[in-house]
Amino acid sequence: MKDIQPKVTIVIFGATGDLAKRKLFPSIYQLFKKGKLSSHFAVVGLARRPWTNEVLRKHVEESIQNAFSPEEDLEEFTSHFYYQPFDVTKEDTYPQLHTLLQDLEATYETGGNRLFYLAMAPNFFGLIAKKLKEYGLKETAGWTRLVIEKPFGHDLESAKQLNSEIREAFDEEQIFRIDHYLGKEMVQNIEVIRFANGIFEHLWNNRFISNIQITLSEVLGVEDRARYYDESGAVRDMLQNHILQIVALLAMEPPIKLTTDEIRSEKIKVLRALRKFKHEPIADNFVRGQYDAGTIHGKSVPAYRDEAEELADSTTETYVAGKLLIDNYRWAGVPIYVRTGKRMPKKSIKVIIQFKDLPMNLYFKSDKERHPNLLTINIQNEGLSLCLNARKAGSGKLAEPIHLHYHQSEVPGINTPEAYEKLLYDSMIGDATNFTHWDEVALSWQLVDPILEAWSKEKPDFPNYKAGSWGPKEADELLAKDGFHWWDI
Numbered sequence: 001m002k003d004i005q006p007k008v009t010i011v012i013f014g015a016t017g018d019l020a021k022r023k024l025f026p027s028i029y030q031l032f033k034k035g036k037l038s039s040h041f042a043v044v045g046l047a048r049r050p051w052t053n054e055v056l057r058k059h060v061e062e063s064i065q066n067a068f069s070p071e072e073d074l075e076e077f078t079s080h081f082y083y084q085p086f087d088v089t090k091e092d093t094y095p096q097l098h099t100l101l102q103d104l105e106a107t108y109e110t111g112g113n114r115l116f117y118l119a120m121a122p123n124f125f126g127l128i129a130k131k132l133k134e135y136g137l138k139e140t141a142g143w144t145r146l147v148i149e150k151p152f153g154h155d156l157e158s159a160k161q162l163n164s165e166i167r168e169a170f171d172e173e174q175i176f177r178i179d180h181y182l183g184k185e186m187v188q189n190i191e192v193i194r195f196a197n198g199i200f201e202h203l204w205n206n207r208f209i210s211n212i213q214i215t216l217s218e219v220l221g222v223e224d225r226a227r228y229y230d231e232s233g234a235v236r237d238m239l240q241n242h243i244l245q246i247v248a249l250l251a252m253e254p255p256i257k258l259t260t261d262e263i264r265s266e267k268i269k270v271l272r273a274l275r276k277f278k279h280e281p282i283a284d285n286f287v288r289g290q291y292d293a294g295t296i297h298g299k300s301v302p303a304y305r306d307e308a309e310e311l312a313d314s315t316t317e318t319y320v321a322g323k324l325l326i327d328n329y330r331w332a333g334v335p336i337y338v339r340t341g342k343r344m345p346k347k348s349i350k351v352i353i354q355f356k357d358l359p360m361n362l363y364f365k366s367d368k369e370r371h372p373n374l375l376t377i378n379i380q381n382e383g384l385s386l387c388l389n390a391r392k393a394g395s396g397k398l399a400e401p402i403h404l405h406y407h408q409s410e411v412p413g414i415n416t417p418e419a420y421e422k423l424l425y426d427s428m429i430g431d432a433t434n435f436t437h438w439d440e441v442a443l444s445w446q447l448v449d450p451i452l453e454a455w456s457k458e459k460p461d462f463p464n465y466k467a468g469s470w471g472p473k474e475a476d477e478l479l480a481k482d483g484f485h486w487w488d489i
């Protein structure tokens with residue numbers, strides 16, 4: 001079946017920024033190259049810098065050359081890009097934008113479809129949405145949609161405030177809250193692995209699963225995002241969004257149909273059932289950390305507090321590990337251990353499902369040597385692996401663990417699109433399945449707020465893990481007290 005080729009004007013607020021350069025321009029290029037965009041599209045870049053169309057086009061070209069080696073002449077592609085110097089806080093710029101959009105819609109015959117992409121600091125989101133409505137930029141012959149980057153708020157209260165500001169201007173169906181993990185191939189694969197395989201789905205519950213481990217580890221430190229990151233920390237940056245979305249996909253009930261509403265409704269039920277830790281001590285279930293200087297891949301790296309002047313006394317966590325519990329019939333009693341951190345020994349995104357041991361296993365010399373069955377979903381290096389026990393060759397009656405591996409990248413002809421590429425396309429065709437609904441955002445903050453509130457009352461003893469290590473020792477103790485350990489990833 002041929003892909004739909006949406007006709008559209010994409011308006012990028014924050015077009016001179018990091019996200020636009022590293023992710024958005026290369027993704028739009030890929031969509032164009034793959035024929036998912038026809039010639040009926042235009043991209044308008046907005047930011048304060050006094051750039052021109054030519055400067056933006058050169059910048060877009062460089063960003064694409066940095067991302068991959070394009071075979072074709074990029075000129076035709078970049079000719080669809082236009083730049084308007086624009087300060088979102090200044091009233092006079094909106095009417096100018098209106099005129100530019102109308103001109104481009106006539107030139108490119110886009111049917112008036114407008115995708116407003118807010119690649120800017122979140123404190124501007126409410127204002128931009130309001131002004132787009134006020135200046136009639138939403139009134140067109142086609143559809144208008146608003147794509148919003150994370151973070152969506154700083155806590156539940158600010159998220160509610162932001163949501164109500166946006167909802168005054170846009171309907172929920174027009175709002176696409178992006179979580180780029182939902183565009184990752186293996187995150188999208190979770191529901192297929194579960195609901196298309198009897199051998200897993202029949203066992204996918206507290207009778208057969210002993211625990212689940214989710215690790216999102218990064219080698220990178222804070223890079224040049226110190227100001228943003230220090231306000232955010234690992235909980236707001238990764239746990240509140242990416243990790244909880246993965247949890248929802250792993251734990252949801254089978255949807256009755258593969259529609260946006262049905263899938264969302266199942267995910268929301270999981271987030272509702274997540275224990276919110278309002279009454280238990282947070283320290284029993286969550287561990288925070290901040291990296292000290294250390295060595296990664298043979299290279300010395302500084303402590304978080306030495307990465308930028310403003311971080312000198314920071315108490316922001318660059319690591320969090322936690323034990324989540326889902327209080328429903330399927331998952332009661334199954335701990336879901338999660339961890340994410342910067343400056344870890346390797347970049348990895350993995351989910352490990354540990355199945356319960358058999359009551360008796362005669363094929364191992366001692367209980368200590370027994371190895372549980374593990375299903376590993378490798379989100380970073382796109383693949384799956386299943387650890388089973390099989391006869392140890394030539395050993396008589398002993399068993400040993402063996403691994404069945406599937407690596408998507410080794411399958412000929414498969415070229416997985418980048419997450420942003422998929423999500424941009426979905427937003428243009430109006431498929432909101434892999435975007436977060438307001439209810440999901442609100443429920444996620446309900447989990448996270450009590451953790452942050454408890455932490456805010458005590459000064460942490462930071463730094464407490466070396467760059468290049470797997471985080472503070474308390475994260476190992478979190479599992480050890482339940483009789484588990486983190487599996488190697």
Ligand SMILES: NC(=O)C1=CN([C@@H]2O[C@H](COP(=O)(O)OP(=O)(O)OC[C@H]3O[C@@H](n4cnc5c(N)ncnc54)[C@H](OP(=O)(O)O)[C@@H]3O)[C@@H](O)[C@H]2O)C=CC1
Nearest residue numbers: 014015016017018019047048049086087088119120149150
């Ligand atoms: N970078 C990343 O990897 C990721 C980013 N995000 C999110 O994406 C968003 C953008 O991040 P990022 O690109 O890194 O940020 P940057 O700081 O690199 O870019 C911010 C952009 O906003 C523009 N800008 C700032 N003030 C104004 C203003 N008053 N009017 C108009 N434009 C303005 C800046 O341009 P100028 O100075 O020319 O005005 C610049 O283009 C944020 O919400 C971030 O949290 C989410 C996930 C990953």
Ligand SMILES: O=C1O[C@H](COP(=O)(O)O)[C@@H](O)[C@H](O)[C@H]1O
Nearest residue numbers: 150180181218220237238242349
């Ligand atoms: O959203 C974010 O994600 C990145 C990690 O994304 P990945 O696709 O490389 O796994 C993280 O570095 C960043 O701090 C965070 O804002």
